[in-house]
Amino acid sequence: xxxxxxxxxxxxxxxxRQEAGRLLADSMSHLMDTHxxxxxxxxxxxxxxxxxxxxxxxxxxxxLSRKLRAPGQPELAMGAVSEDGHVLLNKDVVEALxxxxxxIERERTFQLSEIERRGRLFRGTRKRVPLKGRIxxxxxxxxxxxxxxxxxxxxxxxESPSRLIAALPVAPEGAIQDIAAAADELICLRVxxxxxxxxxxxxxxEQLEDDDVIKLLQLSTP
Numbered sequence: 001x002x003x004x005x006x007x008x009x010x011x012x013x014x015x016x017r018q019e020a021g022r023l024l025a026d027s028m029s030h031l032m033d034t035h036x037x038x039x040x041x042x043x044x045x046x047x048x049x050x051x052x053x054x055x056x057x058x059x060x061x062x063x064l065s066r067k068l069r070a071p072g073q074p075e076l077a078m079g080a081v082s083e084d085g086h087v088l089l090n091k092d093v094v095e096a097l098x099x100x101x102x103x104i105e106r107e108r109t110f111q112l113s114e115i116e117r118r119g120r121l122f123r124g125t126r127k128r129v130p131l132k133g134r135i136x137x138x139x140x141x142x143x144x145x146x147x148x149x150x151x152x153x154x155x156x157x158x159e160s161p162s163r164l165i166a167a168l169p170v171a172p173e174g175a176i177q178d179i180a181a182a183a184d185e186l187i188c189l190r191v192x193x194x195x196x197x198x199x200x201x202x203x204x205x206e207q208l209e210d211d212d213v214i215k216l217l218q219l220s221t222p
Contacts, residue, residue, distance in 0.1 A: 001177075001180055001181050002164075002166075002180045002181070002182075002183040002184045002185050003180075003185045003186070004176060004177075004180045004185075004186050004188075005027075005185065005186065005187045005188070006176070006188050006191050007027055007187070007188065008190050008191075009190070009191055009192065009193065010190050010192065011192035011193065011194065011201070012190070013202055013203050014169060014170075014201060014202050014203070015203050015204065016047075016202060016203065016204040016205075017044060017047035017051070017141050017169075017202070017205075018047065018048075018051045020048050020051075020141060020169035020170075020189070020202075021047070021048040021049065021050065021051025021052040021055070021139075022051055022052075023169070023189055024048070024052050024139065024167050024169065024187070024189060025051065025052050025055035025056055026055075027187055027189065028052075028137070028165075028187060029056075031056055031058070031135060031137070031165075032056045032057055033056075033057050034056075034058075034135055035058075035059075036058040036059070036134065036135040036136070036137055037058060037059045037060075037061060037131060037134050037135070037136050037137065037161075038052050038053035038056065038058045038060050038137045038139065039060075039061050039062060039063040039129075039136060039137065039138045039139070039156065040062055040063070040139055040140070041063055041065060041138070041139070041140040041148065041149065041152055042062055042064070042118060042208075042213050043209070043210070043212065043213050044140065044205075045139055045140035045141050046062060046208070046212075046216050046217070047141065047208060047212070047216060048139050048141050048169065049062075049139050050216040050217075050219070050220060052137065052167065053220060054220070056137075058137070059129055059220075060216075060217065060220040061126075061128065061129040062122055062123070062213070063083070063138060063152045063155065063156060064082070064083040064115045064118055064152075065080055065081065065082045065115075065148045065149070065151040065152040065155065066080060066111035066112075066114055067079075067080050067111070067147060067148050068080055068087070068089075068104065068107045068108060068147075069107060070093055070099065071099060073097075076093060077093070077145050077147040077148070078090055078093045078094050078097070078099055078104065078107075079094070079104070079147055079151075080147040080150065080151035080152075081111050081112060081115070081151060082115075082151045082152060082154060083115050083119065083155055084155050085108075085112060086154055086155060086158070087108055087151075088147060088150055088151045088154060089104070090147055118210075121210055121214070122210070122213055122217060123217075124214070126217065130159070131159035131161045132159055132160045132161065133160065133161070133162050134161050135161065135162055135163045135165070136156050136159075136161040136163070136164050136165065137165045137167050138152055138153055138156060138164070138165070138166055138167065139166075139167045139168065141198060141205075142168060142169050142170040142171060142198035142201060143168060143171045143172075143198070144172065144175070145175060146171065146178055146179045149166065149168075149175075149179055150178060150182050153166060153179070153182040153183055154182055157182065163184050164182075164183050164184050164185075165184065165186070165187065166179050166180070166182070166183040166185070166186040166187070167186075167187045167188075168186070168187070168188045168189070169188075169189050169201070170188070170189065170190045170191070170192065170198065170201045171188050171191060171195075172191070172192075172195035173191055173193075173195075176191060
């Protein structure tokens with residue numbers, strides 16, 4: 001279990017993802033100029049990551065992880081799959097809905113194809129940033145269940161970073177312990193007492209498009 005640092009229990013919304021990234025950077029200023037890598041989960045997480053990386057003078061990249069949708073309930077995560085194909089299952093959901101292995105495998109195959117498509121689209125000719133021996137910070141604009149985020153952390157751990165940090169603007173109490181178990185440190189700006197959806201904690205929470213992600217990555221290229 002990694003160290004957990006909760007900054008506030010406030011339910012006050014962020015203005016936008018850029019403010020969330022700036023406030024995360026303020027809470028992590030000791031990591032400035034440490035040759036860190038900031039990885040954002042597309043799409044919304046890349047906007048947070050870009051601001052965080054800019055302020056910490058860190059390298060920016062993406063980490064690709066996709067939710068595995070429960071049958072007939074696409075908003076419910078039965079697990080997640082990472083870019084390397086590793087699957088993390090939400091066993092409570094799988095057991096409660098009696099989801100069969102072949103159903104999980106079909107969804108895994110579908111989401112892996114989407115991960116591959118996004119990797120080609122977002123990175124283009126950019127190579128993946130190597131993580132071995134680096135301080136790696138993984139971020140998103142927030143989490144609900146945390147399954148996708150946990151899968152992203154597991155994928156990063158396989159590349160042997162020197163330190164793996166989960167950095168989140170907002171998360172529910174129930175997700176914090178599970179995410180912290182996969183990281184060396186978890187920093188969360190706000191863990192509110194009542195949590196319905198990530199979007200409720202932003203004044204501006206517009207949908208980012210693929211082109212927005214590509215532009216953010218291009219702007220960060222040295």
